[in-house]
Amino acid sequence: MIEIVRQKAGELLNQGKIKGFIAPSRENGHVAPRLFTRVEELSTLNLGDSSSEGDARYPLDKILITLHRKYPDDCFGILVRGCDQRGLYTLYRLNQLNPDRVIEVGIACSPGLAKACECLKPFPDDAVAGDPVAPEGQKAVEMVEDMDMAGRFEFWMDQFSKCVKCYGCRDICPMCFCNECSLECKDLVSKGDLPVDIPVFHLVRAMHMADRCIDCGLCEEACPSDIPLRTLYKKTGRIMDEEFGFTSGINKHEKSPLSIMGPAPDKKGP
Amino acid sequence: MLGFCGIEAERLRARWVSSAEAPEFVEEVNDFISALKQIGPSPLKKNTAQNVA
Structure with a gap:
């Protein structure tokens, strides 16, 4: 799954469609959010998984708001799970982000993570990687x-x-x-x-x-x-x-x- | 949400009353007071008293 995301982010950066790609990165043994601006950097890309799936997620949407406020004319890519994308849709609705300046790269969560979250939508629209699983009860x-x-x-x-x-x-x-x-x-x-x-x-x-x-x-x-x-x-x-x-x-x-x-x-x- | 937290939902009311409708306002408040008297003291109040004691 991570290879597909890396490839997709690399393409976007190479084509100049985005100024940077926001995703977690594993560096010095820790997973933390990072703005990838060059293709070579993508080797440390991580999906928010430190020791198990989804245990090192970060509010990437929030980082995107900060970037968007500073660089309103630049387009950024962002790694999204189902919830992150729901967040982006909500932020578009509340005029905090311009959808024309955001390219979402979506991944679907595993059944285990969806269950642990009791998630209503454990997959983004147009996921590039991962198989969508059914929503969970609450x-x-x-x-x-x-x-x-x-x-x-x-x-x-x-x-x-x-x-x-x-x-x-x-x-x-x-x-x-x-x-x-x-x-x-x-x-x-x-x-x-x-x-x-x-x-x-x-x-x-x-x-x-x-x-x-x-x-x-x-x-x-x-x-x-x-x-x-x-x-x-x-x-x-x-x-x-x-x-x-x-x-x-x-x-x-x-x-x-x-x-x-x-x-x-x-x-x-x- | 109050009900979900175990607080009687009747303890909160929202009504639109125009500034020109004084009698309606009085009636509403009196009604609310009598409703509250029936429900009795708030569980939150008791909680605070215990914390202080």
């Missing part, structure tokens, strides 16, 4: 829904109280690009206090993820307290689907129902 959300109210309350308050307010979830999130963040608004979240304002901090983030979260799971991986953030955002995503028939980043040109003024749309799609 057992983590159902596990919480099976609890009674008191159980849910206890579960989430226990989880939220572990928070050390490092802002790691926000900082790694490819969908968090706002210059001003509600989580830094002192009326919502007091400064310098721990434990964090519960459940305001986590629910504010969950609300803001409603039509954005592409379920890449980087927040949960970044969380030093292992709070199951992904389960929380999967639930917001599910509410969006139930109420509006909308799933963030699944269709390239679909607008968010939250950005449309007017009467409430019929359930399950317009």
Whole structure:
């Protein structure tokens, strides 16, 4: 799979279609994101696999936003999994990236990774490598829904109280690009206090993820307290689907129902 | 989302009331107050009290 990606990225660079290719790279024993600007560099290309598949993923979309803001006229290539591409579609929709300046090189995730993520779309459109596998069910959300109210309350308050307010979830999130963040608004979240304002901090983030979260799971991986953030955002995503028939980043040109003024749309799609 | 976190969803209401509709506003708030009294104190409040004690 990696050879196909390397070849594709090499072609794009050789043809001058892209200024650089964003992908993980293994250097000095570590996997980290890198902007490949010359074909020779591609020998260290990595798919985000350190010791097992997908265990060293990075918010490549977020790096692309930074590059795009600095070099709006240049075109960049980027390695995408299903979630990264959903992220790109969402960022196109939110006018953070220009689709004409991005070339996606997609890889499909293995059945094992799709299952571990409980992923809704473990493959990008037009994958150049890998075989698409079927989406997975969402057992983590159902596990919480099976609890009674008191159980849910206890579960989430226990989880939220572990928070050390490092802002790691926000900082790694490819969908968090706002210059001003509600989580830094002192009326919502007091400064310098721990434990964090519960459940305001986590629910504010969950609300803001409603039509954005592409379920890449980087927040949960970044969380030093292992709070199951992904389960929380999967639930917001599910509410969006139930109420509006909308799933963030699944269709390239679909607008968010939250950005449309007017009467409430019929359930399950317009 | 509140329900998912084990907090009664009835504790949150959003209503559009025009500034010209004072009686509607009063009615809505009174209704909300009586609904809240029925539900009782928030589980969050209890939690904070325990933390302080």
